[in-house]
Amino acid sequence: MTRETVGTASTKTISLSTDVLVLGGGYTAIKCAAALSKRGFGVFLAHPGEDLVHPAGPAGAPAGDWEPELAELVDHVRQDKNIIVFDRARLKKAAGMPGDFSVTLRKGDADVVRTVGAVVVAPEFDKKSLHEKYGLSLSDNVVTQSTLDAMLEADDPVLSGKGSVAFVAGFAQEGTTLLVERVLTQVRRLKKRRSVDVYVIIGNINLAAEGLDRLYAMAREEGALYFKLNEPPEISQDPVLSLVFRDPVLRRKMLLEPDLLVVEEQFAAPEQNRSVARLLLLKAGPSGFLQPDNVHFSSVRTTREGIFAAGPARGYLDLPQGFMDAENAAMAVEDILDEGKAEVPAQTAEVDRDKCAICLTCFRVCPHGAVSWDDKAKISPLACQACGLCASECPQEAIQVHGFSDRELEGRIAGAAKDGAEAPTIVAFLCKNSAWPAWEAARAMDHPLPGGFKPILVPCAGEVDVDYILDAFVQGADGVLAAACHAGNCRFHQGNRYAARRVDNAKRLLSEAGIDPQRLAFARVAANMGVEFSRIAMQMHERLEKRKKT
Amino acid sequence: MSGHGKRVLVLGGGIAGLYAAKVLAGHGTAVDLVEKSGFLGGHGLQYGCKAGAACEKCGACTVEQILADVAAEPRITVHLRAELAGVEGNGRFSATIRQRPRLLHDDADLAACYKKTGGQRLVVRGWSPNNRPFYAVNPGKLSEEGGAEKVLGLVEQACPGAAAVDGEEAEKTLPADAIIVATGFAPFDACKKPTYGYGKIPNVVTGLEVERGLRAEGRVLRPSDGEPPKKAAFIQCVGSRDIALGNPWCSRVCCAYALRIAQAARYKDPELSVTVFYMDIQSTGKSFPAFYEQCKKDLRFVRNIPVDAFPEQGGRVRVAWSHPKTGARVEEAFDLLVLSIGITPNPDNAGLSRALFIPLDADGFFAAGDGELERAATIRPGVFVAGTAAGPKSIPASMAHAAAAAAEALEYLKEAS
Numbered sequence: 001m002t003r004e005t006v007g008t009a010s011t012k013t014i015s016l017s018t019d020v021l022v023l024g025g026g027y028t029a030i031k032c033a034a035a036l037s038k039r040g041f042g043v044f045l046a047h048p049g050e051d052l053v054h055p056a057g058p059a060g061a062p063a064g065d066w067e068p069e070l071a072e073l074v075d076h077v078r079q080d081k082n083i084i085v086f087d088r089a090r091l092k093k094a095a096g097m098p099g100d101f102s103v104t105l106r107k108g109d110a111d112v113v114r115t116v117g118a119v120v121v122a123p124e125f126d127k128k129s130l131h132e133k134y135g136l137s138l139s140d141n142v143v144t145q146s147t148l149d150a151m152l153e154a155d156d157p158v159l160s161g162k163g164s165v166a167f168v169a170g171f172a173q174e175g176t177t178l179l180v181e182r183v184l185t186q187v188r189r190l191k192k193r194r195s196v197d198v199y200v201i202i203g204n205i206n207l208a209a210e211g212l213d214r215l216y217a218m219a220r221e222e223g224a225l226y227f228k229l230n231e232p233p234e235i236s237q238d239p240v241l242s243l244v245f246r247d248p249v250l251r252r253k254m255l256l257e258p259d260l261l262v263v264e265e266q267f268a269a270p271e272q273n274r275s276v277a278r279l280l281l282l283k284a285g286p287s288g289f290l291q292p293d294n295v296h297f298s299s300v301r302t303t304r305e306g307i308f309a310a311g312p313a314r315g316y317l318d319l320p321q322g323f324m325d326a327e328n329a330a331m332a333v334e335d336i337l338d339e340g341k342a343e344v345p346a347q348t349a350e351v352d353r354d355k356c357a358i359c360l361t362c363f364r365v366c367p368h369g370a371v372s373w374d375d376k377a378k379i380s381p382l383a384c385q386a387c388g389l390c391a392s393e394c395p396q397e398a399i400q401v402h403g404f405s406d407r408e409l410e411g412r413i414a415g416a417a418k419d420g421a422e423a424p425t426i427v428a429f430l431c432k433n434s435a436w437p438a439w440e441a442a443r444a445m446d447h448p449l450p451g452g453f454k455p456i457l458v459p460c461a462g463e464v465d466v467d468y469i470l471d472a473f474v475q476g477a478d479g480v481l482a483a484a485c486h487a488g489n490c491r492f493h494q495g496n497r498y499a500a501r502r503v504d505n506a507k508r509l510l511s512e513a514g515i516d517p518q519r520l521a522f523a524r525v526a527a528n529m530g531v532e533f534s535r536i537a538m539q540m541h542e543r544l545e546k547r548k549k550t
Numbered sequence: 551m552s553g554h555g556k557r558v559l560v561l562g563g564g565i566a567g568l569y570a571a572k573v574l575a576g577h578g579t580a581v582d583l584v585e586k587s588g589f590l591g592g593h594g595l596q597y598g599c600k601a602g603a604a605c606e607k608c609g610a611c612t613v614e615q616i617l618a619d620v621a622a623e624p625r626i627t628v629h630l631r632a633e634l635a636g637v638e639g640n641g642r643f644s645a646t647i648r649q650r651p652r653l654l655h656d657d658a659d660l661a662a663c664y665k666k667t668g669g670q671r672l673v674v675r676g677w678s679p680n681n682r683p684f685y686a687v688n689p690g691k692l693s694e695e696g697g698a699e700k701v702l703g704l705v706e707q708a709c710p711g712a713a714a715v716d717g718e719e720a721e722k723t724l725p726a727d728a729i730i731v732a733t734g735f736a737p738f739d740a741c742k743k744p745t746y747g748y749g750k751i752p753n754v755v756t757g758l759e760v761e762r763g764l765r766a767e768g769r770v771l772r773p774s775d776g777e778p779p780k781k782a783a784f785i786q787c788v789g790s791r792d793i794a795l796g797n798p799w800c801s802r803v804c805c806a807y808a809l810r811i812a813q814a815a816r817y818k819d820p821e822l823s824v825t826v827f828y829m830d831i832q833s834t835g836k837s838f839p840a841f842y843e844q845c846k847k848d849l850r851f852v853r854n855i856p857v858d859a860f861p862e863q864g865g866r867v868r869v870a871w872s873h874p875k876t877g878a879r880v881e882e883a884f885d886l887l888v889l890s891i892g893i894t895p896n897p898d899n900a901g902l903s904r905a906l907f908i909p910l911d912a913d914g915f916f917a918a919g920d921g922e923l924e925r926a927a928t929i930r931p932g933v934f935v936a937g938t939a940a941g942p943k944s945i946p947a948s949m950a951h952a953a954a955a956a957a958e959a960l961e962y963l964k965e966a967s
């Protein structure tokens with residue numbers, strides 16, 4: 001499907017594909033496919049498994065009470081005409097821009113190429129057994145959580161022979177709420193089957209998730225014994241399975257000889273994430289998740305427009321959170337692909353095709369994957385966030401950001417540097433997302449600011465060209481400040497790194513030109529910290545005053 | 551766009567209400583945002599930045615940013631100092647809101663009055679320049695004896711000529727195609743744990759006070775002398791995971807804020823020693839493992855919740871606990887004791903639950919999503935819940951929940967039309 005959008009004075013007419021690729025075969029992906037179909041999008045649901053099944057794939061959380069709802073959902077998606085399921089399929093290649101991605105799926109031995117307007121990445125967790133970290137080998141009486149799940153599912157007669165079961169968890173990894181939920185659910189399922197003594201030896205009880213505190217309370221009432229330790233128990237498998245530890249409540253040594261020991265597993269970021277990140281040009285975050293650990297990437301956003309990460313793709317999220325993500329991803333897709341919303345804003349960056357030497361610097365620096373090329377570089381107006389990083393890095397000065405062109409900034413710099421009778425004049429390049437609002441807060445709160453303070457708004461501190469800084473000095477500024485957000489807080493992922501590096505370069509150039517590099521400063525401040533902004537500006541002011549006197 | 555020609559009523563202007571309103575407006579829906587206090591932003595807007603060498607992902611600055619977005623959004627109509635009086639209709643609603651008058655006409659008058667009467671706290675300011683208007687008559691003063699009349703008298707005295715509004719409380723009726731309840735939480739009242747001496751011992755403070763101090767000063771300071779402490783302690787789970795109090799839930803945010811504040815304070819003052827008394831440390835997000843490892847190196851963790859605190863000389867606070875290994879009583883003095891208070895249900899929940907015919911859960915939060923996969927829907931079609939109104943959550947989790955509430959509301963609007 002494609003939809004034509006009509007351009008107005010500030011928009012262009014581009015045709016968008018209203019098909020969406022969803023990667024993953026677990027419940028989050030299935031839910032997302034359903035949510036997209038409901039909104040009128042065509043869906044390609046690609047997953048590596050044999051078939052879409054219920055229970056679906058290695059789901060993040062045990063399905064428990066949601067069993068019927070989930071079964072119905074899987075059935076529904078299988079029958080939905082708007083959803084085409086590709087079994088045994090992986091993403092092999094991807095190119096293009098929001099509204100017009102070309103994706104190649106490897107399905108069995110064949111390649112399938114499709115055009116889609118957006119991509120939602122929603123694979124399930126990988127589960128890794130951590131028995132080796134305990135120095136244990138798996139056996140009849142030492143099993144993983146997955147093995148226990150299978151035994152419970154199959155109602156394995158072996159289980160009936162086990163009068164006592166112990167769990168160890170939270171010593172081989174920093175625990176998560178998912179781990180605790182899984183242990184508690186397994187304990188309850190064991191307890192429900194028949195009378196069995198259950199011991200849980202655990203590090204932290206991670207309860208910070210919806211309903212988990214209540215689950216813990218219920219699980220405790222049902223009679224399992226919980227031991228919270230700071231150090232792992234000593235476990236030996238030979239000649240008999242035994243655990244030795246100090247009971248922190250009764251303050252005495254404990255010896256357990258359970259019939260069965262269940263060893264914790266780790267919920268790890270989906271293995272797929274790595275290749276998907278590479279193919280889709282995403283900047284991945286910590287622990288293999290597909291979202292930078294940055295508060296501005298809220299909910300399902302990734303570093304690229306039109307590509308979203310839902311559920312386990314982006315963090316340690318449980319099934320209900322994955323479902324919220326599925327809805328949020330569908331809504332975000334609607335946001336960019338739906339008719340009215342496809343209006344392409346004029347406030348983006350543009351390439352002067354006459355100047356472009358096709359060096360592809362812009363392609364490399366763009367954090368949003370907005371640059372492609374034909375015989376010259378091209379910027380997708382749907383993907384571009386107007387951060388200006390490319391504009392300041394382009395060696396040909398071939399890129400201009402709407403409202404922040406070199407000419408406009410030169411004018412503002414000249415105005416700021418010259419204006420102001422009360423010296424010292426500080427020309428301050430303030431990032432729109434952090435330092436500018438912090439300066440506004442400082443003003444509103446009546447925090448002191450230097451008399452010669454001249455702020456200039458920039459879309460990102462990373463947009464500040466070395467030329468701008470030098471220009472400000474040439475025009476007569478006593479000091480120049482470039483102020484960005486804190487490391488790891490850049491809305492454009494890494495603009496602040498470019499900013500810091502450029503200030504360093506400019507300092508070197510100033511030294512070479514015999515100008516005191518101390519007159520240039522780089523600072524970091526959060527949008528909500530007027531008081532710190534004031535401190536930074538006043539310190540700079542005092543430095544410049546002192547300099548003047550000496 | 552999916553929400554064109556529709557109107558949604560959002561109750562509560564904290565991060566959950568703000569974000570839901572922003573998302574809805576982005577989809578073409580008109581929003582009435584009803585906020586009880588004089589300022590949008592809720593609790594999150596009052597928190598300080600906890601960055602050290604790098605951002606520590608507390609989320610406080612996102613509230614500032616979303617507030618700015620909402621302030622610039624023409625599709626959102628903000629009703630300050632307003633509360634829900636009643637709702638009629640089913641599926642399509644007609645909501646009556648009650649609004650307190652502004653008392654003084656323009657911000658300039660209030661600003662002048664603020665400067666003149668600083669000490670009296672007749673007039674208060676917002677937390678952010680995106681709070682518009684930026685000044686308001688202190689609601690605390692209004693609820694004192696004499697109320698509005700007395701306050702206006704004092705204002706007239708201090709700032710003659712300030713143009714007063716002689717408004718009565720007014721009622722407005724707003725049509726609503728759907729309602730999102732985002733009325734947030736109440737911070738735990740630390741006086742309910744009297745053995746910690748909160749309110750009596752000067753340097754026993756709550757996490758909320760430390761957050762506000764961080765926002766205003768950029769630092770953690772002792773209230774008694776305004777100096778940075780050299781030795782501080784945090785007691786976790788104050789008012790949470792406490793069966794005796796009837797608050798069995800984990801508040802899910804206090805471990806994160808306590809550790810981040812501790813590290814931010816240590817970054818500015820590496821000499822500062824911090825002790826954290828805890829039961830379990832809850833994860834703070836994606837980078838938690840690395841962050842916690844660092845915390846274990848920099849902070850002293852004691853797995854025991856103290857029972858008492860006593861005042862000592864020099865404004866110090868003596869804390870007593872039982873040694874986790876031996877059980878022996880241990881006492882030690884600190885310059886500052888922070889009570890990591892948690893999230894409790896908003897006392898308005900009962901009334902809202904009756905007015906909207908949506909139930910509360912056993913803990914007193916709105917029963918949305920408990921045991922359900924759809925986490926923002928209530929039993930009543932067209933009424934959704936977002937943020938901490940439905941249970942403890944962090945700022946990012948409140949935003950995700952609010953987006954889900956908006957998504958479900960937009961689907962509902964489509965089906966209802």
Ligand SMILES: Cc1cc2nc3c(=O)[nH]c(=O)nc-3n(C[C@H](O)[C@H](O)[C@H](O)COP(=O)(O)OP(=O)(O)OC[C@H]3O[C@@H](n4cnc5c(N)ncnc54)[C@H](O)[C@@H]3O)c2cc1C
Nearest residue numbers: 562564565566586592593733734735758937938943944945
């Ligand atoms: C001490 C402390 C520190 C914290 N630090 C962090 C942190 O660093 N990072 C983090 O992610 N989270 C933190 N949190 C959690 C954070 O405060 C919440 O996640 C967030 O405030 C929830 O937003 P909300 O909109 O649900 O509720 P609120 O922030 O409580 O906002 C609710 C809004 O609704 C209004 N309201 C109330 N009743 C009514 C009514 N009847 N009608 C109309 N309006 C009404 C209120 O005035 C308020 O503006 C902290 C919590 C505490 C207690």
Ligand code: SF4
Nearest residue numbers: 356357359360362394
């Ligand atoms: S950086 Fe400049 S010159 Fe190089 S490809 Fe991009 S636009 Fe062309």
Ligand code: SF4
Nearest residue numbers: 366384385387388390
């Ligand atoms: S302005 Fe930023 S987002 Fe746009 S193309 Fe340049 S680097 Fe990419």
Ligand code: SF4
Nearest residue numbers: 599601605606609611
């Ligand atoms: S520490 Fe918090 S307030 Fe500071 S930059 Fe990071 S998220 Fe923003």
Ligand code: SF4
Nearest residue numbers: 787790801802804805
């Ligand atoms: S988040 Fe931490 S301090 Fe807060 S209630 Fe939970 S365990 Fe206690």
